[in-house]
Amino acid sequence: xxxxxxxxxxxxxxxxxxxxxxxxxxxxxxxxxxxxxxxxxxxxxxxxxxxxxxxxxxxxxxxxxxxxxxxxxxxxxxxxxxxxxxxxxxxxxxxxxxxxxxxxxxxxxxxxxxxxxxxxxxxxxxxxxxxxxxxxxxxxxxxxxxxxxxxxxxxxxxxxxxxxxxxxxxxxxxxxxxxxxxxxxxxxxxxxxxxxxxxxxxxxxxxxxxx
Numbered sequence: 032x033x034x035x036x037x038x039x040x041x042x043x044x045x046x047x048x049x050x051x052x053x054x055x056x057x058x059x060x061x062x063x064x065x066x067x068x069x070x071x072x073x074x075x076x077x078x079x080x081x082x083x084x085x086x087x088x089x090x091x092x093x094x095x096x097x098x099x100x101x102x103x104x105x106x107x108x109x110x111x112x113x114x115x116x117x118x119x120x121x122x123x124x125x126x127x128x129x130x131x132x133x134x135x136x137x138x139x140x141x142x143x144x145x146x147x148x149x150x151x152x153x154x155x156x157x158x159x160x161x162x163x164x165x166x167x168x169x170x171x172x173x174x175x176x177x178x179x180x181x182x183x184x185x186x187x188x189x190x191x192x193x194x195x196x197x198x199x200x201x202x203x204x205x206x207x208x209x210x211x212x213x214x215x216x217x218x219x220x221x222x223x224x225x226x227x228x229x230x231x232x233x234x235x236x237x238x239x240x241x242x
Contacts, residue, residue, distance in 0.1 A: 034065040036132045038147075040125035043117050044076075053111060054078050057121055059128070061147055067138040070172055073148040079105075081146065082124055084153050088142040088160075089131065097137060100130040141168045148172045 042058040056078040063071055082102055090099050103123030109116055128147075131137050141160040145151055149171040151159060158164050159171055166174075 034063070034067075036063040036065050036068075037061070038125065038128045038132060040121050040128065043121055045111055046078075054080075055111060055117060057124060059147060065138075068144070068148070069169060070148050070175070073172075073175060075146075075148065075150060075175060077146065079120065079124070081153055082127065084156075085142060085146045086127075088157070089137055089140055092140050092142065093136060097134060100127050102127050144168060145171060149175045 039060045040057050041060070043055050044057075045053055045055055047053045056076045059075050059077055061068070061073045079102075083105075086099055086102055089097070093099075103120045106116065106120075109120070111117075131143065137143060142156060145156040145159060145168060149156065149159075151171055155164065159166065159168055164171075
């Protein structure tokens with residue numbers, strides 16, 4: 032049976048480092064039933080420079096055996112106020128991820144999983160993938176909080192937004208199963224957060240640089 036990996040890049044937001052410097056990050060939503068992913072539903076935010084890092088790491092780790100797709104080119108005249116430029120870049124980033132996720136060799140790369148399903152910064156992703164942190168890749172992924180849904184109505188709204196994309200996956204054709212899976216993951220996520228809150232000395236300690 033063919034496994035489904037659906038990814039969306041959406042919701043661009045402007046972030047300010049200080050008064051003079053700002054950047055845009057994007058929400059990356061992943062829905063999958065692939066055995067390659069321990070977490071089947073996730074949502075993280077990444078900026079363009081992190082996509083550049085991911086492509087460089089995947090290229091190096093694949094020993095040049097894989098021809099990686101190109102990222103949308105860096106535009107020296109890119110404007111945070113130009114909606115068309117932002118939309119074009121966002122679509123290009125989604126095409127990049129869609130092609131990456133079709134390659135079985137790349138699906139085994141730890142950097143890809145940390146990029147898609149953890150809140151770690153580039154430096155911490157690199158250290159974790161190299162085994163230089165006190166937490167594993169799987170732990171970093173599991174500690175990435177799932178978006179909080181408060182009712183089945185909210186779940187249905189999210190599913191409808193996801194299925195408004197060009198995806199023709201079976202998940203969109205069977206929303207009741209999707210709601211069930213999301214509800215289960217919501218309960219598991221809440222239990223995990225409660226456990227982390229009551230056992231702070233035993234949980235991972237992420238610095239502010241990992242957000």
